[in-house]
Amino acid sequence: MKDKINRLERLGFTNYESKVFLTLYQGYRMSAADIAKDSKIPRTSVYDILKTFARKGICNEIETPTKLVYEIIDTNVLEDKIQIDIESEYKNKVRLLRDCFRDIKPLFKSKKPKEYVSDVELIKGFNRHREQKFLDLVKNSKSAILLMNRLKGNVSSELDEESKKFFKRGGVFKSIYESNSNFRIKINNKWENVTREGLIKLCETFIKQGEQIKLLDKVPQIMAVFDDSTVYFSLYDENIPIEETSDVIIKNKKFAAFITGLFTSYWDSADTIETLKQQLYNK
Structure with missing residues (x-):
């Protein structure tokens, strides 16, 4: 008992x-x-x-x-009732949690001494908030996003929704994707291999939403530039386990301008979707 x-x-x-x-x-x-x-x-x-x-x-x-x-x-009614009460209480606490942190987030490190303010953020090793960091950068962007992505990409419903909101704000989204046959994407928390045909279809979907896309056989670095002021690097290496890799976020307009120039040079030499189609279907 x-x-x-x-x-x-x-x-x-x-x-x-x-x-x-x-x-x-x-x-x-x-x-x-x-x-x-x-x-x-x-x-x-x-x-x-x-x-x-x-x-x-x-x-x-x-x-x-x-x-x-x-x-x-009745015991069955009682069990269902207790379950409903627990779920209702949980949902209410989650709502209160979100409301609370929405109100207090502006206070986070608001009294941090100026000598400790840094324009470089290092996200090292396995971090379950990595994707959230990138999502927050998209969410906070107002005018322009430049993205260079190779081998792996994340396609989530939440990211897709934030991208749509970005386009509604009048933002310009340019992406250079790697077009080799090893391209992988994460769709709804599941990694999947994508063929060149699949990549074309995926890119065409993004283009319909407003994204501008070009392709390279190989891209040198996974990175993004947000609003000409913030640069995001994912220091990817095939020989290093994912839990040992690092991401870097640099908030510096001059550095962002420099990286934007590099991106533009790759953009100018990259292939369009139509070019890739011709290469693929005219073999």
Whole structure:
């Protein structure tokens, strides 16, 4: 019985509530005095718990000619009810969490001394927030994004939605993708190999959304420039495990202008989708 009480406590019941619950669960139309005697807890505590249980719909309070008796509801209905209550409480806490952090995020390190302010952020090793960092950069961009991507790319519904919002803001999105046969993308949290034909179809989808795309057999670096002011590098190496690689975010307009110039030189020499189609289908 102690194990069952512990299980109920893990669901959120107090020790006394767990004991009253089990007494009701095993019994049938019991009085408060009977429940107190069976569960071995003070009658005053039992009264309070029974009122709470009745209010929450865990048990029914039945008035007889001589006394009030209590009966727990059907076990299947009870299980579903508790599950719904737990899920509802969880969703409410998640909503409160998001509302809270939306309000307090502007305060994050707002009192950080100026001597510690850096325009370079290093994200080293495995970090589950890596993709979120990139998504935040897209989300905060207003006018222009330049992207150079090789071997791996991330295509998530959330990123796709942020890209659409970026285009609605009037932003310009230029991308250079690697066109070799080893191209891989992450669609809805699952990595998939993509053939050149598949890459063309994928790029055509992006183009319809507003993205400008060109292709190179090999791109030298995975990187992006946001609003001519922030540069993102993913220091990818096939010989290094992903958990040992690093990403770098540099917030510096002069450096961003320099990288934009490099991007433009590659852009000018890159192939269009139509060129790749001709190469592929005229073999």
